[in-house]
Amino acid sequence: MTPEFEQLKNDPDLEAVSGPNGTLIFLDGSSYCIVGPEFVSVEESDCYSFGDTREQAFANYVAKTGERK
Secondary structure, three states, X not given: XXXXXXXXXXXXXXXXXXXXXXXXXXXXXXXXXXXXXXOOOOOOOOOEEEEOOHHHHHHHHHHHHOOOO
């Protein structure tokens, strides 16, 4: 787990919830964002994705990272 991931996990304003495979899911504007435990930033990481629903965000995450439920 990166310090950046821990910061997102412990941010009370973010209202992140635990997702499959140790991920975090939260609203980012009007889209859901999912990040993996190795997340550092959008520029430096591949373990994140967006979607209109939580399910779509996770499906996009699986397609991007190859991780499964």
